[in-house]
Amino acid sequence: MLGDRIRMDALSEDPRVLIRSLPSRAAEDGLTDNLAEVVATLDMFGFDDVMIETVGVGQTAYGARALADIVVLVLTPGAGDYVQAMKAGIMEVADAYVINKSDQPGSERLIAELSGVLLRVGDKTERPLVQVRAGDDTGIVELSGVLDQQFARASESAVAAARRARCRYRVQGLVQRSLKEALDALPETTWDHPIPGIYQQAITGLREYAARAMSIPFRKAK
Numbered sequence: 303m304l305g306d307r308i309r310m311d312a313l314s315e316d317p318r319v320l321i322r323s324l325p326s327r328a329a330e331d332g333l334t335d336n337l338a339e340v341v342a343t344l345d346m347f348g349f350d351d352v353m354i355e356t357v358g359v360g361q362t363a364y365g366a367r368a369l370a371d372i373v374v375l376v377l378t379p380g381a382g383d384y385v386q387a388m389k390a391g392i393m394e395v396a397d398a399y400v401i402n403k404s405d406q407p408g409s410e411r412l413i414a415e416l417s418g419v420l421l422r423v424g425d426k427t428e429r430p431l432v433q434v435r436a437g438d439d440t441g442i443v444e445l446s447g448v449l450d451q452q453f454a455r456a457s458e459s460a461v462a463a464a465r466r467a468r469c470r471y472r473v474q475g476l477v478q479r480s481l482k483e484a485l486d487a488l489p490e491t492t493w494d495h496p497i498p499g500i501y502q503q504a505i506t507g508l509r510e511y512a513a514r515a516m517s518i519p520f521r522k523a524k
Contacts, residue, residue, distance in 0.1 A: 320349070326357050333365040335479055338472035341369055367395050368471035371464055372452050374445075376400045377416065379408035393419055397429065398448055404433035404441070480511040 314321045324334040333356060334340075344352050356366050366373055375396035399420075401413055413431070420429055430448045434441030456464075484507030492500055 320344070333369070335475060337365075338369060338468070338475055341468075342472065365471070368467045371456070371461075372397045372449060374398045374400055374449075376402050377412060378402045379404070379406045379412045397452055398445075399429060399431045400441075400445060401431070401433045403435060405435040405438075409433070477508070481508050484508045484511055 313319055322340070324337060324340065326334050333354070337354070341352055341354070354366055354370055373396050375393075375398075377399065379401070399416060401409055401416070403409070404413075413433070416431065420431070432441055432445045432448060434445065481504065484504055487507060488500075488503060492503060
């Protein structure tokens with residue numbers, strides 16, 4: 303863990319790299335609520351690659367699928383990740399798999415078990431499995447090549463579908479946050495009234511929050 307921190311600190315000094323920690327708080331999908339806006343902003347400012355690290359795998363952590371072109375599932379020997387990976391949907395979400403600390407005890411067993419799971423998934427999609435270890439860049443180089451191949455193989459229809467999914471995810475998040483703000487702004491006595499009236503107030507508040515959000519100026523950097 304200390305070694306990871308040291309390497310991250312060194313990378314953060316590179317003027318071409320921006321690293322930002324974002325709290326997930328109570329987000330159900332393990333991603334901060336405004337992550338879609340953060341990713342869109344980085345894209346507008348010309349960043350070539352954006353890497354999103356989630357809090358970990360889980361049965362409801364599918365937000366990354368909507369935001370990312372490629373999803374990599376990282377597993378570690380002896381950390382119980384295999385049991386987590388078996389949860390419904392997690393295996394299908396990932397486009398590639400990485401065994402981190404592959405020189406540690408238990409890595410061969412994890413690789414064998416994961417390979418068996420991939421065979422049972424039963425689809426025709428190629429899902430590469432890469433082993434990485436500290437002090438050896440071979441696995442990182444291989445993973446970089448795998449990602450390049452994944453991007454190169456993406457069809458125009460798949461790219462368009464991913465773009466639509468990101469747009470929908472972003473708009474849905476904006477609406478949900480605006481609605482929560484609109485409801486939080488209502489006085490407590492509001493909840494003593496009939497539902498139709500409360501609903502109308504909520505919709506009115508949502509429109510007001512949306513109007514204010516749309517009026518915020520934003521200019522792309524030259």
